[in-house]
Amino acid sequence: MKKFLYFAALALGLTFTACSSDDDNNTPNQQTEKEQAMQALTTQYVNNVVFPIYKSLAAQTSDLFDQLVEAKAKLRAGTLSQADIDKLCTTFIGARGAWEVSEAFLYGAATDFGIDPHIDTWPLDRTALAKALSSAETVAELDDLEEDEEGAIAGIDNARALVGEQQLGFHGIEFIIFRDGQNRTLAALQGVEDDEAFAGRNITGETELVFAAAVAGDLRDKCFQLEVSWLGDEAPKAHQERVEACEFPCTVASGEASYGQNMQNATKAGSTYSTWRQVVSTILVAGCSNICAEVAGQKIGQAYTGADPDYIESPYSQRSYYDFYDNISSIAYSLCGQQGTTAHAQSIMAYLQKYNATLATSLQARLTAALNALTAAKQGTPFVVNPHSAAAKSAMDAINALDDALNEAATWMAAN
Numbered sequence: 001m002k003k004f005l006y007f008a009a010l011a012l013g014l015t016f017t018a019c020s021s022d023d024d025n026n027t028p029n030q031q032t033e034k035e036q037a038m039q040a041l042t043t044q045y046v047n048n049v050v051f052p053i054y055k056s057l058a059a060q061t062s063d064l065f066d067q068l069v070e071a072k073a074k075l076r077a078g079t080l081s082q083a084d085i086d087k088l089c090t091t092f093i094g095a096r097g098a099w100e101v102s103e104a105f106l107y108g109a110a111t112d113f114g115i116d117p118h119i120d121t122w123p124l125d126r127t128a129l130a131k132a133l134s135s136a137e138t139v140a141e142l143d144d145l146e147e148d149e150e151g152a153i154a155g156i157d158n159a160r161a162l163v164g165e166q167q168l169g170f171h172g173i174e175f176i177i178f179r180d181g182q183n184r185t186l187a188a189l190q191g192v193e194d195d196e197a198f199a200g201r202n203i204t205g206e207t208e209l210v211f212a213a214a215v216a217g218d219l220r221d222k223c224f225q226l227e228v229s230w231l232g233d234e235a236p237k238a239h240q241e242r243v244e245a246c247e248f249p250c251t252v253a254s255g256e257a258s259y260g261q262n263m264q265n266a267t268k269a270g271s272t273y274s275t276w277r278q279v280v281s282t283i284l285v286a287g288c289s290n291i292c293a294e295v296a297g298q299k300i301g302q303a304y305t306g307a308d309p310d311y312i313e314s315p316y317s318q319r320s321y322y323d324f325y326d327n328i329s330s331i332a333y334s335l336c337g338q339q340g341t342t343a344h345a346q347s348i349m350a351y352l353q354k355y356n357a358t359l360a361t362s363l364q365a366r367l368t369a370a371l372n373a374l375t376a377a378k379q380g381t382p383f384v385v386n387p388h389s390a391a392a393k394s395a396m397d398a399i400n401a402l403d404d405a406l407n408e409a410a411t412w413m414a415a416n
Contacts, residue, residue, distance in 0.1 A: 037354075051231055060098050065216040065217050065220040088177055100322075100323050100329075103116075105283075108259045109225070122166075124166065124174075145213065155214040181316075189206075229250040231258060232258030252272060292331060293403055314384075321395075356416075373397075376395075
């Protein structure tokens, strides 16, 4: 598909060039003006899209960890309430949303350090989880959340080592605190797990909360790593210290620059970006188009086509369409240079509106159509209940059309 899009976009780019007086007279001064605009939109994007979203993600996953530790203690003390569980679920949804609206910039630290898929793999291997939680020794090791003098926390480290990659991250926690699209009940957590994969193992809700708390600690630490990797010294000192204690890498390649510095220092010695057009291409293709194609082709497409019926994100909370909507929102934020659907004056969308209004209008229309299709899908049957619905097909088609427009924009901006 990408090869076809490249030639289609190239043809469109030639058409736009023929119609644009700015590009007919593409003087060095005009190129400099465009490069300055690209530098400005990069600064806006890094500081007002990437930074605040990763800060929010770090803060909310930290709250999630604290609340799960507290829930575990309250269950043991007999004081856990349904209100506590409901609050925990609300915190999870907030943290989950912060992650999903970051997925248009998975390039960089999230990919380089394997943070995605470490914190966001599905489907959950419930059989493997049941087996792991059947071991009293494993559960005891996960339960050890005391910090030592070097800042290590055994239970969190053990979660990484003992329960398996497919049980870590958001979806392991989701399974513990949600079921059938509803918050888990107090009675369920006071009893024994009744999922068929756990049959005959007598695994209690207390054991499940031990697991969830340890995994939430790992989730928090990896989100701290994302935050520190992009913000560098601008990240909270406590988060920097925790990442250092975990011995997580946080700089670009073998250098000392943060990912935010590296992007904003494009064209300078030491940056991995030699031109501002390379930066914009990264945002549009490695970022926006990549997640667009993933949502349409994998997150929706795998289950919709029957290629993999179990490949369904967030099945226990039944919030798949919310995840997909947030993913497309992350594209909107990247294009608009701020968290919203209104273009900032220093943004990719504003740049296109100035230099190629026809392409800007097309891209905006397809972005709006994709968000509208997912809004409609959210109001209907959950994806996990019916992944073959007309709403799923409409959303998939609209997202594919958006992907086409993103690639057209990327091709034109790289060449003009």
